[in-house]
Amino acid sequence: MSPKTLYDKIWDAHVAHEADDGTCLLYIDRHLVHEVTSPQAFEGLRMTGRTVRAPDKTIAVPDHNVPTTLDRANAKTMTEDSRIQVEALDTNAKEFGLHYYPVSDVRQGIVHIVGPEQGWTLPGMTVVCGDSHTATHGAFGALAHGIGTSEVEHVLATQTLIQKKSKNMKVEITGKLSPGVTAKDITLSVIGATGTAGGTGYVIEYCGEAIRDLSMEGRMTVCNMAIEGGARAGLIAPDEKTFAYCQGRPHAPKGAQWEAALNWWKTLYSDDDAQWDKVITIKGEDIAPVVTWGTSPEDVLPITGTVPAASTFKGGKVDAAKRSIEYMGLTEGMALTDIEIDTVFIGSCTNGRIEDLRAAAAILKGKKIKEGMRAMIVPGSGLVRAQAEEEGLADIFKDAGFEWRLAGCSMCLAMNPDQLSEGERCASTSNRNFEGRQGYKGRTHLMSPAMAAAAAITGKLTDVREMM
Amino acid sequence: MDKFDKLSGVAAPMPMVNIDTDMIIPKQFLKTIKRSGLGVNLFDEMRYDRQGNEIPDFVLNKPQYRDAEILVAGDNFGCGSSREHAPWAIKDFGIKCVIAPSYADIFYSNCFKNGILPIALPQEQVDVLMKDAEKGSNARIEIDLEAQTITTSDGEVFTFEVDSFKKHCLMNGLDDIGLTMEKAASIETFEASASQSRPWV
Numbered sequence: 001m002s003p004k005t006l007y008d009k010i011w012d013a014h015v016a017h018e019a020d021d022g023t024c025l026l027y028i029d030r031h032l033v034h035e036v037t038s039p040q041a042f043e044g045l046r047m048t049g050r051t052v053r054a055p056d057k058t059i060a061v062p063d064h065n066v067p068t069t070l071d072r073a074n075a076k077t078m079t080e081d082s083r084i085q086v087e088a089l090d091t092n093a094k095e096f097g098l099h100y101y102p103v104s105d106v107r108q109g110i111v112h113i114v115g116p117e118q119g120w121t122l123p124g125m126t127v128v129c130g131d132s133h134t135a136t137h138g139a140f141g142a143l144a145h146g147i148g149t150s151e152v153e154h155v156l157a158t159q160t161l162i163q164k165k166s167k168n169m170k171v172e173i174t175g176k177l178s179p180g181v182t183a184k185d186i187t188l189s190v191i192g193a194t195g196t197a198g199g200t201g202y203v204i205e206y207c208g209e210a211i212r213d214l215s216m217e218g219r220m221t222v223c224n225m226a227i228e229g230g231a232r233a234g235l236i237a238p239d240e241k242t243f244a245y246c247q248g249r250p251h252a253p254k255g256a257q258w259e260a261a262l263n264w265w266k267t268l269y270s271d272d273d274a275q276w277d278k279v280i281t282i283k284g285e286d287i288a289p290v291v292t293w294g295t296s297p298e299d300v301l302p303i304t305g306t307v308p309a310a311s312t313f314k315g316g317k318v319d320a321a322k323r324s325i326e327y328m329g330l331t332e333g334m335a336l337t338d339i340e341i342d343t344v345f346i347g348s349c350t351n352g353r354i355e356d357l358r359a360a361a362a363i364l365k366g367k368k369i370k371e372g373m374r375a376m377i378v379p380g381s382g383l384v385r386a387q388a389e390e391e392g393l394a395d396i397f398k399d400a401g402f403e404w405r406l407a408g409c410s411m412c413l414a415m416n417p418d419q420l421s422e423g424e425r426c427a428s429t430s431n432r433n434f435e436g437r438q439g440y441k442g443r444t445h446l447m448s449p450a451m452a453a454a455a456a457i458t459g460k461l462t463d464v465r466e467m468m
Numbered sequence: 469m470d471k472f473d474k475l476s477g478v479a480a481p482m483p484m485v486n487i488d489t490d491m492i493i494p495k496q497f498l499k500t501i502k503r504s505g506l507g508v509n510l511f512d513e514m515r516y517d518r519q520g521n522e523i524p525d526f527v528l529n530k531p532q533y534r535d536a537e538i539l540v541a542g543d544n545f546g547c548g549s550s551r552e553h554a555p556w557a558i559k560d561f562g563i564k565c566v567i568a569p570s571y572a573d574i575f576y577s578n579c580f581k582n583g584i585l586p587i588a589l590p591q592e593q594v595d596v597l598m599k600d601a602e603k604g605s606n607a608r609i610e611i612d613l614e615a616q617t618i619t620t621s622d623g624e625v626f627t628f629e630v631d632s633f634k635k636h637c638l639m640n641g642l643d644d645i646g647l648t649m650e651k652a653a654s655i656e657t658f659e660a661s662a663s664q665s666r667p668w669v
Binding site for chain 2: 013016017019021023025027029036037039040043048050053057064065079081082084085088122124125130131132134145146147148149150151153154157158159160162164196197200201230231232252253257258260261264296315316317319320323413414415422432434435436437440
């Protein structure tokens with residue numbers, strides 16, 4: 001048998017039909033659904049008299065629109081159009097018999113945090129969702145990617161997706177990470193190195209010692225941002241850590257089925273002599289705590305750096321850098337650590353898991369945020385929130401001056417009331433620093449939870465290593 | 469879905485790189501439960517000031533580009549989110565074809581589901597078309613999907629690549645779901661086999 005990559009193996013196990021031109025029907029094991037990108041798909045089913053083919057493989061949870069303030073049970077905290085979307089999901093989930101975690105359920109949260117937490121996401125699966133950050137689930141060695149609403153409808157109706165195979169790309173992070181360097185710094189540094197289109201047409205497998213050393217939470221952070229590098233999906237081969245994370249989760253297999261699953265999962269790795277279409281290698285020790293300075297996730301620099309001169313770029317990126325620097329209200333050559341912030345957001349599907357909150361709490365313990373700073377922590381799920389309260393993290397956050405919120409996407413994309421105002425500048429653990437992403441004319445600097453916590457204390461972008 | 473075969477139209481030039489889906493349709497317009505009506509908010513934050521007045525410098529506000537049916541753009545067009553609201557807004561505005569050096573994967577796929585033809589060409593050719601587009605409403609660019617050609621207003625012809633299945637669906641306005649349902653037997657066979665080999669799924 002010819003050697004295969006992990007992606008090849010998962011792909012081959014899910015082809016339900018292949019046409020002569022290589023167009024495949026890929027079978028989908030898990031379909032995650034949220035309120036923003038699904039209403040038109042369900043409406044399409046109704047208009048054509050179709051139904052959901054596999055409701056037992058379809059999981060719905062509202063996350064993008066939901067308020068995260070403690071008074072959210074009061075429907076008035078939501079705008080009319082948001083409420084209509086959330087209600088539409090409720091109706092659709094019930095009418096079509098989907099697994100469903102409504103806002104009132106403690107298990108509700110960001111769809112990419114709920115899936116793994118509940119054991120819906122397992123190694124070797126195909127997982128899709130009408131959300132680009134579906135790449136997160138690749139941390140389990142699942143082939144997971146975002147789809148548009150037409151494809152959501154297609155998966156609802158047929159449990160398949162029309163696909164052509166992507167190319168294989170290997171991103172190896174060798175050696176050890178230095179203190180203060182996290183999974184977020186890895187994933188941002190990779191995008192900084194490859195650019196936001198560097199992964200276009202590929203599925204990335206992340207490997208190497210620094211990746212193996214990461215917890216499952218860290219691996220999810222790395223895979224989450226594969227999409228910011230342009231890749232269809234990010235993957236990490238499952239190992240003992242993966243199996244330990246999955247075992248005992250509500251929807252993970254049990255007993256003999258667990259053993260059978262484990263036997264197959266242990267075959268899910270790239271063969272030694274597998275062929276790669278592109279290979280990137282980065283030394284773990286070369287990665288520093290990083291921040292973004294511009295309005296593209298590829299605008300990444302070590303925190304010790306300075307705002308670059310637009311003239312140092314090439315092609316269309318010269319104008320893009322000029323526009324970014326102006327939009328961000330920066331001057332060329334200024335030290336990144338001189339950039340003052342007024343808002344801190346810790347949360348999102350990138351960094352809203354328990355380990356992220358622990359990392360932030362380790363920096364914030366016994367400290368106060370800078371006076372006048374608006375700082376919020378939005379846990380990724382109700383269960384993450386409960387665990388953080390049990391571990392005493394919530395008290396650390398509240399004592400430091402953070403708002404301690406309920407679960408949702410929140411200020412990552414600012415569809416709910418959590419938004420930046422014009423000119424406000426945010427240290428954010430989310431995944432996109434696009435113009436207007438966190439609010440009209442708002443300014444976003446992406447970084448790790450520990451770096452965001454450090455910035456909350458000093459009021460400036462800060463090298464977290466100085467606080468450790 | 470609308471069929472796409474030939475198009476002769478005005479092209480609007482947007483030479484920016486990395487035009488993302490938040491620029492194409494900002495999040496406040498994702499709260500709709502319909503597919504239509506988003507054209508008025510296409511590129512909203514670049515197109516209008518906070519009071520809702522048009523910003524005259526923005527390309528689609530200029531008289532010569534208000535009826536543009538083609539968009540010529542920079543590299544990595546449509547990067548960011550999976551929101552199909554982006555192609556819905558483009559289509560609703562009246563744009564049926566985008567030409568750029570490259571596209572983000574999900575956006576590219578979303579276009580075909582909505583009768584929009586996204587064409588990827590080498591940067592040098594996009595540069596020629598960008599110059600042509602800058603001539604405004606006197607310059608019409610012609611696109612022939614069957615022949616896979618683009619003809620500039622000066623008569624220069626470029627050929628482009630497109631996946632044969634996607635081309636077939638676009639030219640005939642075919643509904644993907646209907647096509648897949650014709651293969652229901654294959655899906656059933658796959659499900660029966662998978663329930664044996666991977667029963668935990």
